[in-house]
Amino acid sequence: MEGMMEEEKAEPSLRERKKQATRQRISDVATGLFVERGFDEVTVAEVARAAEVSAMTVFNYFPRKEDLFLDRIPQAVEMFTQAVGKRDPAETPLAALRALAFQLLDQRHPLGGLDDDFPHFWRIVVDSPALRARAREGVEELEEALARTLAETAPDLPDPHLAAVMTVAAYRSVYVTTARRMLAGERVTAVMDEHRTRLTAAFDALEGVFAAG
Numbered sequence: 001m002e003g004m005m006e007e008e009k010a011e012p013s014l015r016e017r018k019k020q021a022t023r024q025r026i027s028d029v030a031t032g033l034f035v036e037r038g039f040d041e042v043t044v045a046e047v048a049r050a051a052e053v054s055a056m057t058v059f060n061y062f063p064r065k066e067d068l069f070l071d072r073i074p075q076a077v078e079m080f081t082q083a084v085g086k087r088d089p090a091e092t093p094l095a096a097l098r099a100l101a102f103q104l105l106d107q108r109h110p111l112g113g114l115d116d117d118f119p120h121f122w123r124i125v126v127d128s129p130a131l132r133a134r135a136r137e138g139v140e141e142l143e144e145a146l147a148r149t150l151a152e153t154a155p156d157l158p159d160p161h162l163a164a165v166m167t168v169a170a171y172r173s174v175y176v177t178t179a180r181r182m183l184a185g186e187r188v189t190a191v192m193d194e195h196r197t198r199l200t201a202a203f204d205a206l207e208g209v210f211a212a213g
Contacts, residue, residue: 012110023061026051027185028070035120039069039128048138066134073138079104080142081149093154094210097167105199113175114195119182136164143168157210166209170202 012020029051033042046053059081079100082194085094093182104112110121125131147164150157178195182188 022053022057026053026058026061027071029070034069034124037083039124039131044068064134066130069131070134070138073134073141076138077142077145079111083147083152084146084149085152092210093150093157093163094167094203094206101171101199102196102202105196113178114188114192116182116188118179122179122183139168139172159209163206163209166206170206171199174198174202 006048019065026047029049030042033050044058045055047068048058051058058068062071063085069075072120080097083100101112103109105114106112106117108116138139143164144162144169144212147161150160150163154160174195177198178191
């Protein structure tokens, strides 16, 4: 699925670029504070002061405090739904999702699950009940969005909701297994091959779910 992650929209305006820069600065400042002190020990007001914006501005970009750290949930939803919704007519939904998964992996994208710096991020999530709860909600949001897109673009699919839930579960299983190994001290070089093998097996197992009725 060549170029799936490349920018398909027109060049953003100066105003849009400034908004993106502000959002990224707030997220970066918040992440630094969370890494230093722990998620539950930092307030939104402190993030706002450190980022030199108002608390209202923070909430304009991030509806909840948890979204400051788990700021890639919207990106995950967009990537997975666009992979299906904007795929080539000759490409199946599962093939499009498989291609996206391996593209994320090869690019060492944060949503791909492999980078030696990621355990720092995962430890913060594990240590915070609020972040764990938001992560679960994010999984549900991704499942629902993917199910809607499958229903709209793959009318022959027997059960779009089941296909979406199974896809997210399969991807999450591979991701979480690798995360646990890396949290235990293993490096990317030690888990890369097995991660790729499990990811391949996960998508192979989804073939039956996506088979047309």
